[in-house]
Amino acid sequence: MPDDESPPADAAAEDAFALIGNETRAAILRALGQRPHEGVSFSELREAVDPGMDSGQFNYHLSQLTGEFVDRGEDGYTMRAEGLTLYRLIRAGSVNRRVSLEPFETGLDCYFCGTPVEGRYDEGNFELRCPGCDHVYAHTQLPPSAVETGDRGDLLERVDQYNRHDMLAYARGVCPICASALEFEFVAGDEVWTEGSGRLDVFLGCHCDHCGSSQYMSVGLAHLYHPAVVSFFHDHGVDVTTRPHWELEWAMTDEYLTVRSTDPWEVALSIPCEGETLELVVDEALSVDATRTAGSE
Numbered sequence: 001m002p003d004d005e006s007p008p009a010d011a012a013a014e015d016a017f018a019l020i021g022n023e024t025r026a027a028i029l030r031a032l033g034q035r036p037h038e039g040v041s042f043s044e045l046r047e048a049v050d051p052g053m054d055s056g057q058f059n060y061h062l063s064q065l066t067g068e069f070v071d072r073g074e075d076g077y078t079m080r081a082e083g084l085t086l087y088r089l090i091r092a093g094s095v096n097r098r099v100s101l102e103p104f105e106t107g108l109d110c111y112f113c114g115t116p117v118e119g120r121y122d123e124g125n126f127e128l129r130c131p132g133c134d135h136v137y138a139h140t141q142l143p144p145s146a147v148e149t150g151d152r153g154d155l156l157e158r159v160d161q162y163n164r165h166d167m168l169a170y171a172r173g174v175c176p177i178c179a180s181a182l183e184f185e186f187v188a189g190d191e192v193w194t195e196g197s198g199r200l201d202v203f204l205g206c207h208c209d210h211c212g213s214s215q216y217m218s219v220g221l222a223h224l225y226h227p228a229v230v231s232f233f234h235d236h237g238v239d240v241t242t243r244p245h246w247e248l249e250w251a252m253t254d255e256y257l258t259v260r261s262t263d264p265w266e267v268a269l270s271i272p273c274e275g276e277t278l279e280l281v282v283d284e285a286l287s288v289d290a291t292r293t294a295g296s297e
Contacts, residue, residue: 024049024061026090029069032079033087039075089143098123099144103131104152108246110135111253112199117246119156121147126159128246135196137246138163160244164224167245170206170215171222180210184222184286186265189254192216201254202267204286219269220251223280228290229271232278 031048032040040048046058066072069083079087101121106128108117115132126147128137140159147155169176173183189200194216197203203216223229224245233240240248250256250271260266264284271278281289 022061022064024053024058025065028062028065029079029083029087030090032070032077033084033091036079036084036087039073039078041076045077091145099147101147106152106156106246108137108244111249111255112196119152128159133196135199136194137252139194156244160246164241164245166215167217167221168225170217171204171225173206175208175211175213177213178208178211180208182206182208186262186267186284187216188262199253201257201259202265218251218254219257219267219280219282220248220271221245223269223282223288224248224251226280226288226290228278228280228288232271232276232292233273236273236276238273 027049028045031045042059042062045062046053046055050058062070062077065083066077069080069086071078071080099121100123101119103118103120106117106119108128109115110117110130110132112135113130113133115130117128117130117137120127120129121142124141124143126138126140126142129135130137138159140163142159142162146158146162150158166176170182173181175182184204184206187203187205189202190198192203192205197216200218202219204219204222205214205216207214224240230240246252250269256270256272258268258270260268260281266281266283269280269282271280275294277293279291279293281291
């Protein structure tokens with residue numbers, strides 16, 4: 001394929017993935033993935049993959065990847081962003097390994113029924129779920145490599161920060177999958193399809209028209225990193241950015257939320273800490289008015 005030739009912008013996804021169904025092409029991606037930004041010559045690449053393979057045959061397989069997953073330049077072959085993403089998915093075990101974790105205690109009692117909440121992992125999905133009322137506190141897609149290292153406490157800390165990364169992007173109106181712009185809307189809890197959503201009065205929901213990703217967050221979770229919230233807890237000696245978000249009852253339930261109006265939407269979230277309360281009033285345009293008041297929790 002000539003250096004200036006590129007595949008059609010809308011090449012079928014099944015055709016792109018079919019290219020790596022061959023062992024040699026998969027090995028080429030693995031070899032380039034170890035040096036993704038460093039040009040690798042044809043001879044070096046063939047030596048790393050299969051030095052005994054006929055040069056013409058190896059060139060055929062390499063040319064099938066060029067343009068889709070691999071770039072060819074003056075310094076040799078390098079990995080395209082698409083190829084690097086695929087390589088990392090394979091290396092993390094997302095597409096070729098199956099791992100399960102038996103349910104384990106998380107140290108959290110369910111806010112709705114008091115049953116100890118459990119963590120579990122199976123088929124690429126990590127959940128914090130209450131076995132008593134079946135309420136889901138966290139649902140995260142993780143590669144097997146994420147749960148194969150560290151103890152359970154370490155895993156929970158990483159899941160919390162990983163989830164926060166996504167929630168912050170969504171809350172700032174940016175899709176964490178494809179970086180497209182998002183718009184939020186208030187959605188009544190009984191209109192949301194997620195398990196246990198009916199236990200909350202309202203969510204902030206968004207859907208990415210570009211890649212199809214969607215997210216529904218409680219009002220509290222959507223404002224975890226609001227400056228007023230972070231400074232409020234900081235003034236009380238609490239780092240709200242590192243405490244597991246499922247341990248923040250004001251963010252995981254609507255116990256501290258009041259729906260003032262639904263047409264237009266306006267809600268008030270009262271966040272308590274050590275005898276002081278931070279009230280966030282959020283309107284339909286997601287404008288926030290923050291007020292602190294002294295008083296008992």
